[in-house]
Amino acid sequence: MLTVEDLFTIEAINGIKIVAGEKGLKNEISIVNIMENPDAFDWLLPNELLLSTGYIFKDSEELQNRIIKELAEVGCAGLVIKTKRYFDKIPQNMIERANKYDLPLLELPYEYTLSRIISIINEKASGGYDLLNRKTLDVHNLFFRITLEGGGIEKISSMLASTINNPIILLDRDWNLLHYTEHPENKIPLEYCLDLIKNRQVFNKDFVESIPEKISRIKKSIKRIYQVENMEIKCRILPVAVSTEIYGYIVVWQTVRELTEFDYIILEQASTIMALERIKAKEIEEVKLKIRQDFFDDLLSGKITSNELLQSLCDLHGLNPNYMYYCIVVNAEPNKLDENEDVIIGKYKMESIVKKCVELVYDISYRANGEITCFHRNNRIIILVGQNSEKPPISISDSKLYAKKLHELFTKKITETTFLIGIGQQYKKINSLYKSFSEANEVIRLMQQINEKNEISHFEDYSVYYFIDSNIKVSALEEFFEKSLGKLFEHDKLHGTGYIATLENYFINNQNVSETAKAMFLHRNTLIYRIEKIKEILNTDLKHSEEMLRIQIALKIFRILYKGL
Numbered sequence: 001m002l003t004v005e006d007l008f009t010i011e012a013i014n015g016i017k018i019v020a021g022e023k024g025l026k027n028e029i030s031i032v033n034i035m036e037n038p039d040a041f042d043w044l045l046p047n048e049l050l051l052s053t054g055y056i057f058k059d060s061e062e063l064q065n066r067i068i069k070e071l072a073e074v075g076c077a078g079l080v081i082k083t084k085r086y087f088d089k090i091p092q093n094m095i096e097r098a099n100k101y102d103l104p105l106l107e108l109p110y111e112y113t114l115s116r117i118i119s120i121i122n123e124k125a126s127g128g129y130d131l132l133n134r135k136t137l138d139v140h141n142l143f144f145r146i147t148l149e150g151g152g153i154e155k156i157s158s159m160l161a162s163t164i165n166n167p168i169i170l171l172d173r174d175w176n177l178l179h180y181t182e183h184p185e186n187k188i189p190l191e192y193c194l195d196l197i198k199n200r201q202v203f204n205k206d207f208v209e210s211i212p213e214k215i216s217r218i219k220k221s222i223k224r225i226y227q228v229e230n231m232e233i234k235c236r237i238l239p240v241a242v243s244t245e246i247y248g249y250i251v252v253w254q255t256v257r258e259l260t261e262f263d264y265i266i267l268e269q270a271s272t273i274m275a276l277e278r279i280k281a282k283e284i285e286e287v288k289l290k291i292r293q294d295f296f297d298d299l300l301s302g303k304i305t306s307n308e309l310l311q312s313l314c315d316l317h318g319l320n321p322n323y324m325y326y327c328i329v330v331n332a333e334p335n336k337l338d339e340n341e342d343v344i345i346g347k348y349k350m351e352s353i354v355k356k357c358v359e360l361v362y363d364i365s366y367r368a369n370g371e372i373t374c375f376h377r378n379n380r381i382i383i384l385v386g387q388n389s390e391k392p393p394i395s396i397s398d399s400k401l402y403a404k405k406l407h408e409l410f411t412k413k414i415t416e417t418t419f420l421i422g423i424g425q426q427y428k429k430i431n432s433l434y435k436s437f438s439e440a441n442e443v444i445r446l447m448q449q450i451n452e453k454n455e456i457s458h459f460e461d462y463s464v465y466y467f468i469d470s471n472i473k474v475s476a477l478e479e480f481f482e483k484s485l486g487k488l489f490e491h492d493k494l495h496g497t498g499y500i501a502t503l504e505n506y507f508i509n510n511q512n513v514s515e516t517a518k519a520m521f522l523h524r525n526t527l528i529y530r531i532e533k534i535k536e537i538l539n540t541d542l543k544h545s546e547e548m549l550r551i552q553i554a555l556k557i558f559r560i561l562y563k564g565l
Contacts, residue, residue, distance in 0.1 A: 001028045002124050004049070004078050004104045012120045013112060016080070019090055020098035020105040027077040027104060030261045032121045034114050035067075035079075043222065046075035047261045049121065051114045054086040061093055068097035068105070073234075074223070075258055078104030082114065153277050157181040160250070160270045164263040167253035169194075169202060170274065173246050177202050185256045193228045203251075211237060211249075221252075221267060238267050240274045247278035292317055296375065300327075300382070302434035310431055319373060323386035324393065325433045326426035328403060329440035330357065330381040330410070331448075333418045350379050353414055357381045360409050368402050369394055382437070389428065396458050399423050403456045420444050423458040442466055450559040468553070469560050477557045484554035487537050499537070502530045504555050511542070 005025040007016055018025070030047035036056055044050075050071065057063040071079055079098075081090055090107055098105035108117065153170050161168040161181040167190055170178040176199050182190055194202050201208070207226055221238040233255060240248040250271055252259065259267075295317050304310045314321040332353055334346075354376040361383055365372040370387040385402075387394060403421045410419045422443030424436030439459035446462045446469065447454055459466070468477065481489075488499050502520070509515040517527040531542075540547055 001030075002121070003028055004106075006124070007106070007121070010120060010124060013108075013117060015109040015112075016106055018104055018106050020095040021078065021101070021103045023102040024078060024104045029077045029121065032118045034118070044070065044074040044076055045261060045264055046259060047077050048074075049077040049080065051080045051082070051108070051117060053082045053114070058086040061091070064091055064094050065097050068094055068101060068103055072101035072103040073258075075260070076103070078106060080106040080108050080117070082108045082110065082112065084110035153179050153274060156270055156274055156277065160266065163266050164252065164259060166256045166259070169251040169253060171202060171249045171251065172278075173248055175201050175203060175208050175249065178248065183253075183256050186253065188228070188231060188233060188253075188255050190253060193226075193233065221264060236267070238271050240271050240278060242275050242279065247275050247282070250274065293375075296382075299430075300434050300437040302431075304431065307431070314430065319384070319430065320371065320386055321430050322389060323371070323430065324389050324426055324428050325384055325386045325430055325436065326394065326399065327424040327433060327436040327440045328383040328385065328399070328406075329422045329424075329437070329444060330383070330406065331420040331422070331444045332357065332379050332381065332410075332414075333420075335416050335418055351376075353417055354379060354381055356414060357410060360413060361406065364405060364409060367405050369398060384433065386430075387426070393426050396423075396460055399426075400456055400458060407456055419455065420447050421456045422447070423456070425459055464553075464556055465560060468556055474561075477561060481554050481557045481561060484550050485538070485558065488534060489558075491537055497530075497533075499530060499534050500555070500558060502527070503534055503551070506531065507548075507552055507555065 003025065004018075004027050007013065007029075008018075028047050029049045031045070032049045032051060035050040035052045057067055067079070081087065083089060090105065094105060097103075157168045157170050157179045158181050161183055165183065165185070167181060167183045167186050169180045169190065172178055177196060178198070180190055180196055190196060196202065203226065207224065210224055211222070221236045224235050224237060226233040226235050233253065236252040236254055236259060238250045238252075239246050240250060250267060252267070295313050298304050299310075299313075304313065311321050319325075332350065334350070358374050358376055358381060361372060361374040361381065368383075368385050370385040373384040373386070375382055383406075385394070385399075400423065403423055407419055407421055410417075422440040424439035424443075427433060427436055436459075443457050443459050443462050446465050447457055449469075450465065454461075485500065485503075488503070491497060492499055502516075505520050506516050509519055513524060513527055513531070516522075517524045520527065522530075535542055538551075540551075542548060542551075
């Protein structure tokens with residue numbers, strides 16, 4: 001293996017000299033690289049010899065000192081600075097720091113190009129790789145055997161921790177915990193510092209946001225410091241990726257020993273094997289999800305007619321076929337549509353929102369008075385509430401109360417989004433659940449169509465609207481409305497009087513003048529005058545039961561035909 005000391009014996013770079021850090025002359029050189037970017041700190045590797053013209057740190061003593069410290073901590077072989085371009089001589093503070101950390105600091109004559117030096121030293125260093133390659137191949141074969149035997153990420157994590165002698169944390173692409181392996185010599189236990197709950201985020205927001213999102217900026221492992229109370233934990237993060245897609249992350253909790261060049265090679269191999277495991281797991285999960293989706297689609301469309309088949313499928317997917325069920329559907333819509341936003345990005349944002357809603361539903365599942373099954377389709381969250389048939393049926397008011405809790409939680413946790421919640425009726429048999437699902441969807445459609453201010457409604461609230469809208473032709477509705485309230489409608493349009501709204505409120509408040517006036521913020525005498533005018537225009541006294549029924553139906557039709565008014 002080539003050492004820093006050996007550089008002085010290479011005739012092709014005659015004139016290179018050491019100015020500080022002589023105690024590190026025995027440092028081994030595995031590879032040579034140019035450092036002309038401050039971001040290079042993220043990519044530094046042990047035994048790496050760095051070359052620089054000094055451009056990035058020529059004006060900053062603080063950066064000069066930091067570079068020496070960082071290179072020494074990582075275990076780099078040394079730093080070579082080409083003088084007479086940005087420095088006449090190497091700064092004294094860098095010399096003092098290099099002596100302090102025993103990091104070889106070398107001076108390169110001006111006439112040499114950095115690219116030429118890299119070529120010469122790498123050629124000399126390449127001969128020492130045979131042993132490293134053999135060790136690497138042995139570990140690669142072990143990883144490969146784990147994959148063939150179906151060991152999964154648990155065995156990968158265990159082997160990796162024992163090989164590089166540090167605790168290992170494996171995370172998915174969203175920084176949720178997949179698995180971790182502690183190390184017996186770790187003096188700062190993972191469980192003391194982190195929330196190690198599977199499928200939950202392990203690291204805090206600041207730490208996660210410090211990691212580049214694009215794979216192009218994190219192709220190699222990068223160093224980050226994790227703050228725990230008064231301690232600073234050095235972490236090495238390596239993406240688990242294929243091409244441009246990230247499948248997860250490997251985090252080395254570097255508390256037992258510094259990583260070597262061999263360790264970094266092993267980490268990259270483990271990353272590749274873990275990527276294959278994640279792809280395999282993703283494909284299996286997608287198949288399971290597709291089967292589950294097909295089941296719920298068939299269940300909620302009434303396609304499963306065999307009781308025996310329904311029994312077995314319910315057992316498989318976590319439903320109880322002996323329970324009474326009702327369905328809640330939540331419609332999520334962004335408050336503002338960005339016309340310039342990419343369709344794919346918009347779809348991804350909405351998917352993130354409904355996934356979050358599903359999590360929130362399970363967080364307060366204890367409030368539902370029944371067992372919860374929740375999933376999403378496009379921008380809708382579907383909640384199935386099952387209840388033991390021996391218990392009393394869930395009342396409309398109880399189902400609305402639960403829906404209200406959901407709505408409050410959604411609007412609190414998720415901004416810039418409007419939620420409409422439709423509730424279907426409860427059915428004794430699970431093979432009738434599709435009716436409740438259809439009813440919940442119909443409620444949302446009618447809420448949107450009629451444009452009322454309701455955010456939560458039960459099917460019973462809209463049963464009359466549903467009957468009228470679904471069973472009678474539009475032309476017949478228009479004719480019925482014209483005969484019943486046409487004169488009043490025309491009067492409102494001509495004089496801007498708002499008598500139809502007054503009549504609606506009058507019936508909503510059970511023809512109570514005082515309550516109607518209070519609801520409409522009118523003086524009682526003003527309301528009485530309006531009612532008398534309405535009676536005059538319609539030529540009715542609003543007392544005959546059949547006539548009042550006809551007028552109330554006409555008001556429902558009005559909301560269906562003229563939702564914007």
